[in-house]
Amino acid sequence: MFKNNDFIYIEYTAKIKDTGEIVDTTNEEEAKKANIYDETRNYGPRLVILGENRLIKGLEEALYNFNLNEEKTIEIPPEKAYGERDNSKIKIVPLGELRRQGITAVPNRVLRLSDGSLAVIRSVSGGRVVLDLNHPLAGRTLVYNVKVVKVLNNAKDKIMALIERRFSSKYANGFNVELDDGKKSVRITIPKDLYLVEDLQINVYSLAYEIVNYVLADYTVEVLQQYNKSTFSSS
Amino acid sequence: MFKNNDFIYIEYTAKIKDTGEIVDTTNEEEAKKANIYDETRNYGPRLVILGENRLIKGLEEALYNFNLNEEKTIEIPPEKAYGERDNSKIKIVPLGELRRQGITAVPNRVLRLSDGSLAVIRSVSGGRVVLDLNHPLAGRTLVYNVKVVKVLNNAKDKIMALIERRFSSKYANGFNVELDDGKKSVRITIPKDLYLVEDLQINVYSLAYEIVNYVLADYTVEVLQQYNKSTFSSS
Structure with a gap:
């Protein structure tokens, strides 16, 4: 049994209940087998x-009722996953409009719209394309096989986990983390090789927020x- | 008499020797009178x-020989100012080319080129424009009236001056600066209202370099x- 603000590590594989299709997994081999491997992901x-x-x-709620090393299969209905399907999100657009955007309209092709959301081409006929702006997993009941493989128990480990994420x-x-429980402070020393990396400051700010x-x-x-003289010597 | 790494404050007004035209000054009223006031400048x-x-x-070299509160008029030849004029930097371009860039070619107009450098239109005739890519002050002897009005003598004042610049x-x-001569360290605490200001990190890095x-x-x-809870509370 876990509670709010607990730091746990999970392994999972998620399938669509109806089809058995694997849609997400933390396991690299599974991802490759299921043809959903993403090389930018850890x-x-x-x-x-x-x-x-x-x-x-639905997944987060279920995790409160796990124990360390427990593995369960849980079923998550659409309203606790990616929502029900909404028919008002089905649009009909002229084929020419997609062509002008350099898109070849093929049924089942997934498009990323300019606002970052996804759309699926449902059908193409008579110069008209049926676009489905529902999330591709909307209306789907998902089946997660989940195992809690690790729990963090002390503050320093949790901070290191946030840094690693x-x-x-x-x-x-390269980060150094020192806790002083008397002064109620934690000191985080940034490694020098991050000083000129883009977005350092917003990441520092967000890390402090999470802590x-x-x-x-x-x-x-x-x-x-x-900083000292050697920080600026070319090497 | 000053030496390398001395921090001094100067007031000056610079004129072109031949014409008496004021081209730079630290005095706001003078700048307005001379029609060279720049509202983005301190x-x-x-x-x-x-x-x-x-x-x-020529100006920096001369300053080594000043004393505090001393005021002098110094003459700086082109080779210690903006360089000699270089006739190979005079180009003839078709009038139409400037028109296409939305530039009305008027003699003496100063243009900023795409690489950020300046050019002066010397003449316009017969569809041809003579562009002078020499610095507008190239070939000019400058006369500076300069006074050293302040000298900083301790490290903390110098660091505050670098922060203010x-x-x-x-x-x-909002900055706090604490020197510890025993530990040979200086601690600079950044004000919270800078945490989300763009370019904070590159400015911190540059400040440390200067120190x-x-x-x-x-x-x-x-x-x-x-950071603490209150850093992130909306207010």
């Missing part, structure tokens, strides 16, 4: 902070950079 | 770090941000 156990709401509602492992190892929200609510997070 | 005494080479060569006064006052190069060569510069 496979392996995934960090979940309970209450953060990064997962679909936000910065690539190349940089994450005071999910790990150490009444602590001060001190973020430190250290 | 008028008043200007910080100069000797050896930083932000000024034209880099961050607008709205933010500069170890011009103020405290053998010190460590520690740059600190402090």
Whole structure:
């Protein structure tokens, strides 16, 4: 049994109940077999902070009732996954309009619209294309096979996990984290090789936000950079 | 008499020797009178770090021989100002080419070229325009009236001056600077209202560079941000 703000790691594979089609998995081999491998993604156990709401509602709710090393298969109805289908999201557009955007209209092709959302081409006939703007998994009941493989119990491990989630492992190892429970502060020293990496500051800000929200609510997070002559010597 | 890495403040007005035309000044009223007022610029005494080479060569060289509160008029030949004129930088272009770029060709008009450099239109006739790509002050002897109005003597004042040069006064006052001569470190605490301002990190990096190069060569510069719950509360 877990509670809000617990840091757990899960492994899972998700299928569409009706078809058995694998739509998401933390397992690299499974992803390749199912033809959904994404080389930009990190496979392996995934960090979940309970209450953060990064997962679909039904999965996150179910996780509160797991124990460490427990593996379960859970069924998640559309209203706790990607929503019911909404027929008002089916649009008919002229074939010529898609052609002008360089899109070849083929049934079942998934398009990314300019606002970032997805649409599926349902049919093409008589110069008209039926576009379905529902999420591709809307209306689907999903079946998740899930295992909780790790639980973090101390603040420093949780902070390191947040750093690893936000910065690539190349940089994450260079962070230094020191807790001072007397002063109620945690000092995070940024590795020098991040000083000129784009988006450092917004990542530092977000990391501090996550620490005071999910790990150490009444602590001060001190973020430190250290410069000296050698920082600026060309090498 | 000043030396390398001295922090001084100067007031000056610069004229073209031949014409008496004022081309630069630290005095806001003078700038308005001479029709060269720039509202994006901060008028008043200007910080100069000797050896930083932000000024034209002849002016910076002369400053080593000033004393505090001394005022002098110095003449700077082209080779220590904006260089000699180079006739190979005079180009003839078809009038139509400028028209296509939306430029009305009028003699003496100064253009900013796509690479950021300046050009002066020397003449327009018979569909041809003579463009002069020399710096507008190339070939000119300049006369500077200069006064050294302030000298900074301690490291903390110098660091505050660097902060004020880099961050607008709205933010500069929020910085905290603490020197520890025993540990040979200086700690700079960034004001919270800068955390989400664009380019904070590159400015922090540049500030640290200036401190170890011009103020405290053998010190460590520690740059600190402090976050707690209240940092993220909407207000």
